[in-house]
Amino acid sequence: METAEQNQKTHKETFPVTGMTCAACASSVETILQYSDGVKSASVNFATNTVQVEYDDNTSPEKLNEALTDIGYGLVLNTKNVQEAVQEEQEKKFQAVKKQTIGAALLTLPVFILGMFFMEWVPGRWISLVLSIPVLFFFGKNFYLNAWKQARHGKANMDTLVALSTGIAFIFSVFNTLFPEFWHQRGIHPNVYFEAATVIIVFISFGKMLEEKAKSQTGTALKKLIGLQPKTLTRIQNGQTQEIKIEEVQLGDRILIKPGEKIPVDGKVLTGSSFLDESMISGEPIPVEKKAGDAVFAGTINQKGSLEIEAEKVGSSTLLSQIIQRVQEAQGSKAPVQKLVDKIAGIFVPVVMGIALLTFGAWMIWGGENAISHALLAAVSVLVIACPCALGLATPTAIMVGVGKGAENNILIRDAESLELGHQVNAIILDKTGTITEGKPTVVSWQWAEGSRQLAVGNVQTSLRATQEQSNLSDLREILLALESKSEHPLAEAVVKYLKTENVESTDLDHFESITARGVKGIKDGKTYFAGNQKLLQEQEILIPEDLKTTAKEWSEQAQTVIWFADEQKALAILGIQDQIKPSSKSAIEKLQKAGVEVYMLTGDNHQTAAAVAKQVGIQEFRAEVMPTDKSEFVKELQAKGKVVAMVGDGINDSEALAQADVSIAMGHGSDIAMDVAKITLITSDLEKIPQAFHLSHLTVNGIKQNLFWAFIYNLIGIPIAAGVLYPINGFLLDPMIAGAAMAFSSLSVVMNSLRLKNSKI
Incomplete structure (x- = not known):
């Protein structure tokens, strides 16, 4: 008998539940199912109106539904997509x-x-x-x-x-x-x-x-997260390509990723090179270069190149699926x-x-x-x-008057609980890119070699030279515009945009060549020009003046990405590109700190950039190079210390932490998913609205009392x-x-x- 029980096959399924209106209902459903024959365990998630049941062959979903129907509840059966079924029932x-x-x-x-x-x-x-x-x-x-x-x-x-x-x-x-x-x-x-x-x-x-x-x-946030995964993919077998459903992909499959397509699975690049938009993971707006041997993640978006990848994680084991699962758990873990x-x-x-x-x-x-x-x-x-x-x-x-007052001040409040909790917040986590900063890389500095000319962008001063040199520099800027216009590198767009605002007109190049992971090269009137990183100049044995080298180091310490412009003999100029800090960020952070709120910054960016941004806005505590799961874990850490935690973010990578936080705030220009998960959205993306939202919460709660x-x-x-x-x-x-x-x-x-x-x- 014992052996027979041990050999019983168990099934674990999640079903949408109908008829639940309160926590007591959820408790009743859970109790009834737990005491049903053949049920090993039952766990009701009242927030998502679902129940996860583990049962053996002695029972069936139909029998479980019958047990609940007798007292006014029910299970939605025969549905492939539980989340869609839940949404249908809620609607x-x-x-x-x-x-x-x-x-x-x-x-x-x-x-x-x-x-x-x-x-x-x-x-x-x-x-x-x-x-x-x-x-x-x-x-x-x-x-x-x-x-x-x-x-x-x-x-x-x-x-x-x-x-x-x-x-x-x-x-x-x-x-x-x-x-x-x-x-x-x-x-x-x-x-x-x-x-x-x-x-x-x-x-x-x-x-x-x-x-x-x-x-x-x-449920709209989860629906959009699920939508990040493509429904089909192109598999390569025996040299032939075949379009298959995402459910059919197997570990070890070779997959072709065309320009503009989403990565369907977690894996590694076998051949090809391209730039991937990984903002859903890192939050950073600058696409990341991928070449043979590099890891890629489901849900990220391929830019212009083609890649062949090997599937290493599929289905529920991918990073995207884990984010979806954790968002769902975080939303449901909060007792109503x-x-x-x-x-x-x-x-x-x-x-x-x-x-x-x-x-x-x-x-x-x-x-x-x-x-x-x-x-x-x-x-x-x-x-x-x-x-x-x-x-x-x-x-x-x-609550209704408070919500209306918030809307008048560009603060959209979707959830009464957040409005009630806002005044209790004593720890707030800010994402860096798009929250503290603008989220758009722009040219902020420019310096020509040997101090002959400096163009004022950001804090760099201007000094003009003779008319003839002005004309020569103008020609060089036209060549730089021509080079960057043809470049596929994401930062090239920032250079092109800046030069066009300066009314620089492009010129025709006699030859153009892209140098992988380094930059670009072009020939004009028999002379060769380069635009890219410092490694490109070093490999071409191009002379780098000391004044440019010193300035480039200073800019790097200020979290600027340096682009070099050179001819075949020496470096001509450097450009500093940076995601600028919003004008209101520093004052808003100061107000929060004066109100006794601990302010933390989390970012997927590197430590040097994070430290520079944190210093400029007055944040003492920050973490760099964090993954989406790291952010939600940090929220849990603070909550375990008894903190009432607010999370402010704008990206898909923030959605898990937003769902976990006590009060979640999304920036208005951010991703739809972040705004769906968050209970408060700031239409203007102005951080000054956060102290205002907390004060509105204080006034509203006083009104309720x-x-x-x-x-x-x-x-x-x-x-x-x-x-x-x-x-x-x-x-x-x-x-x-x-x-x-x-x-x-x-x-x-x-x-x-x-x-x-x-x-x-x-």
């Missing part, structure tokens, strides 16, 4: 909640008008009753179902409050509509509260719709944040229920001849005045009065209608307080 859910909200709002409008302006019109009560039934029990049925699920787990949240208050208000109103004489005989006017019940459903449904919209968009309101509701709901029961009991014992009527009115008044409208509005109204304070003050004063504490003193018993008005006023005060944020300065 369906958003559309469903949207229709429910719109439907409830359309039916509630006439109920609200009748309840507020025609309350004494008897037919209006019957119309309201008919219209309220679909609002509560069709469009709002999920509130009651979720409240029941919470109750089964011994818990209570906002759904419990909504279900209780609306349910009691509806039942009480139905009774008053059907049997008004019950109250008339006791000298009490029977009011109805259909509008209170339906308006609550609409308000809370609208908040749920906003939540589902945000949730339905969480239980809203402050839900935490309060968990205590508040049982307390209110207890008070309502005590009120009913007390009136039944000491209420005299009208005990039952007073008991019912007082208990209902307690539940109505404790209605969650103000409590439910406290957070979303402040004030709103909750006012919501509870009303309840603190109103609930005892509704329970009848004043009755023994002056005979006053709060009418449920007045209780409803007090509830409405508390909601209005919360909304007005939230709107004050609009006029605040961030």
